[in-house]
Structure formats: C-alpha cells, structure tokens
Amino acid sequence: MANVIVFDLYGVIALNQADEARQRIVELAGAEAEPFWEAYWACRPAYDAGQDSTAYWNAVADRLGVRFADVPALIAADLDSWSRVDTAMAGLIYELADQGHRLGLLSNIIADLVPVWESRHGSLLSRFAALTFSCREGVAKPDRRAYEICAERMGVAPGEVLFIDDREENVVAAREAGMTAEVFRSVEQVRELAKTVAL
Incomplete structure (x- = not known):
C-alpha cells in the first residue's frame, strides 16, 4: 500500500x-x-x-x-x-506528518465552516497534502465519487489509500470504492494502523 x-x-x-x-x-x-x-x-x-x-x-x-x-x-x-479539535488526535496528525506519512482529509463539511477551520486550525490543516471538502466538490460521503475525488487529489488510486472514519456506512462505502478502510476507535488504534502503511 x-x-x-x-x-x-x-x-x-x-x-x-x-x-x-x-x-x-x-x-x-x-x-x-x-x-x-x-x-x-x-x-x-x-x-x-x-x-x-x-x-x-x-x-x-x-x-x-x-x-x-x-x-x-x-x-x-x-x-x-463544529469548530473544536481533539487535541490528542491533532497531536497524532503532527506526529504522522513528521514521520513522512502523506495525509489527506475527506470531510462532509459546510462551506461556512471551512474559513473557521482555516483561521482557528490552519497549522493543523497545513499538515495534509490534500483537503477534500464536500461543500467544494458538490458530493458528500458515502457517495462513491467523494472517495474517488479524494484519491485523485492525493494522486493515487483508491486501492492505495488507508481511510479512517467514525461512521460505519462511510467505511463500507470507502471499501466499495477500493480503499482499505477502518472505523475510528482511538488514537492508539490509528497509530498502530499507520505502522502497516509503508513509509
């Protein structure tokens, strides 16, 4: 992968x-x-x-x-x-980015929230290679096209992506689009999953 x-x-x-x-x-x-x-x-x-x-x-x-x-x-x-961040997960994002992982974000998010996140959490967003926001694409998860657009933004095929989401239906849809996908459980779970992705 x-x-x-x-x-x-x-x-x-x-x-x-x-x-x-x-x-x-x-x-x-x-x-x-x-x-x-x-x-x-x-x-x-x-x-x-x-x-x-x-x-x-x-x-x-x-x-x-x-x-x-x-x-x-x-x-x-x-x-x-909708503008609060989980500090433990934010810390892990910085950690993974510093290790050399290529990170992407795929979010169902309204247009007015994007500038709020950019102003409050711009440093965090900067650690992602690509941001795929539903409000900008006109399509939201679990629509298959959302995952395909995200993979395109990352410059890879869906089968080369590890996707993590808290909603089972979004994980199922990601798998149907060809991604490896897991339901989010904890920071430690994500840290362990990241070890399966080649650097």
Missing part, C-alpha cells in the same frame, strides 16, 4: 457537538429538541454539498413548520459548535 492515510474530520480529528452547544442551538431555534434535530439532520446533506447557510436554515424551519427569529445567530452558534 502507498504511504497515504486519509482521515475523516468530524468524530475523528474534530470533536462532535457538545451537549451545551446543542442546547444553545435548540434555545435559539425556539423548538422542541427531538423534532428540531430530526429536521436539522434531514436537511444536512444538501448543506454539506454546498447549499447556502440561510437556505439550509430556512429548509429546517420549513420542515418544522416555523420561522426562526434570528437565523444569523443560529448560523454562528452552529459554526462554533
């Missing part, structure tokens, strides 16, 4: 939303939590693939049959909730 390791961002390198952040978003929306999160996630694929933020939040409101009082505040709270 070529010396290429591609990571998912959220749930692997980036932390998922904290409970307090989720509560803040629900409060701003003025909605009941369960139907709100159902609408939030149901509308998310188009947002991940490049939909405008205001259009996304209007779609969530339409699904709930309401109108949000302060969409800009919802956008800001949502962006902030």
